[in-house]
Amino acid sequence: MQRLSSQLQQSSTPPELASLIDVIAVACKDIAFRLQQGAMSGILGSAGEENVQGETQKKLDVISNDLLKDYLLSSGTVRALASEEEESIVAGNDKGGYLVAFDPLDGSSNIDINSMVGTIFSIFDAPATDVVSEQDFLQPGRNQAAAGYVLYGPSVMLVLSTGKGVQMYTLDQRIGEFVLTVEKVAIARDTKEFAINMSNQRFWAEPMQSYIADLLAGSDGPRQKNFNMRWVAAMVADVHRILCRGGLFTYPWDNREPDKAGKLRLMYEANPMGMLVEQAGGSAYTDTGPILDVQPEQIHQRVPVILGAANEVAACLGYHTE
Ligand code: F6P
Ligand code: MN
Numbered sequence: 001m002q003r004l005s006s007q008l009q010q011s012s013t014p015p016e017l018a019s020l021i022d023v024i025a026v027a028c029k030d031i032a033f034r035l036q037q038g039a040m041s042g043i044l045g046s047a048g049e050e051n052v053q054g055e056t057q058k059k060l061d062v063i064s065n066d067l068l069k070d071y072l073l074s075s076g077t078v079r080a081l082a083s084e085e086e087e088s089i090v091a092g093n094d095k096g097g098y099l100v101a102f103d104p105l106d107g108s109s110n111i112d113i114n115s116m117v118g119t120i121f122s123i124f125d126a127p128a129t130d131v132v133s134e135q136d137f138l139q140p141g142r143n144q145a146a147a148g149y150v151l152y153g154p155s156v157m158l159v160l161s162t163g164k165g166v167q168m169y170t171l172d173q174r175i176g177e178f179v180l181t182v183e184k185v186a187i188a189r190d191t192k193e194f195a196i197n198m199s200n201q202r203f204w205a206e207p208m209q210s211y212i213a214d215l216l217a218g219s220d221g222p223r224q225k226n227f228n229m230r231w232v233a234a235m236v237a238d239v240h241r242i243l244c245r246g247g248l249f250t251y252p253w254d255n256r257e258p259d260k261a262g263k264l265r266l267m268y269e270a271n272p273m274g275m276l277v278e279q280a281g282g283s284a285y286t287d288t289g290p291i292l293d294v295q296p297e298q299i300h301q302r303v304p305v306i307l308g309a310a311n312e313v314a315a316c317l318g319y320h321t322e
């Protein structure tokens with residue numbers, strides 16, 4: 001079995017990028033250990049604070065954010081970082097070659113029910129200038145040097161792209177290393193499975209209403225086939241399923257908070273997942289164009305997300321342009 005570090009070396013990943021990915025992997029092993037200790041490590045429950053998004057922070061949101069920050073800032077490879085849990089960017093090493101944006105604990109409402117959560121990360125080259133600002137992060141996801149996530153499930157898995165397809169690694173607990181278990185991930189173009197939070201149905205815009213209604217009509221409706229539905233309520237786990245067995249995932253705009261473009265964050269969730277899905281042969285769109293082409297206006301920006309099987313994403317977008 002090939003270890004992460006030797007796979008990165010073999011695929012000609014620049015050494016500083018390989019070292020940064022290794023640091024993220026180490027931080028995530030630390031988070032995984034604490035998750036596995038559960039109630040014994042005093043990490044469950046609320047931290048009693050709200051994050052910049054106005055959501056209640058779980059203790060483990062805060063712990064994961066602090067852990068990642070500490071590992072990344074002491075690695076020497078990071079010029080600056082942006083986190084879903086931090087109001088502003090945090091400056092790192094002047095000589096660091098990379099900018100990192102991350103969601104330290106995606107799906108954190110799952111922690112207290114011992115269900116799947118994950119860490120999502122997105123890596124850009126650092127600018128050539130000495131001074132780094134939030135502006136440097138505001139580039140389309142197309143420029144990502146690498147992206148990935150660690151899924152804390154029955155196995156701990158690292159799923160990664162450095163622009164040469166998508167690889168999956170599984171944490172071998174006996175040796176404490178991520179080893180390559182899937183060399184080339186490919187998403188089938190067609191699917192019979194979709195993922196959406198159906199409880200928001202009455203709040204969606206008309207195109208999404210019509211699209212989902214046609215899926216639900218199954219073999220009696222215009223799609224002439226029956227669709228299955230899944231929703232883990234952790235994007236990392238729903239996207240992992242799509243990378244493993246196909247499907248469509250969407251978190252559309254809805255009119256509960258009409259001024260927000262959607263629920264998911266461009267920099268910490270949509271961009272990295274968009275890169276993985278495209279690198280695996282799928283599609284990743286907002287309701288108007290590819291996620292990876294969105295020019296961000298601010299680091300905590302939200303976007304509607306429609307991603308997965310290419311033909312199904314195209315079918316969904318068809319309702320939006322009719
Ligand atoms: O980070 C936001 C998030 O937790 C995603 O991981 C997940 O897909 C979504 O929100 C779940 O939303 P809801 O609470 O509407 O099911
Ligand atoms: Mn999240």
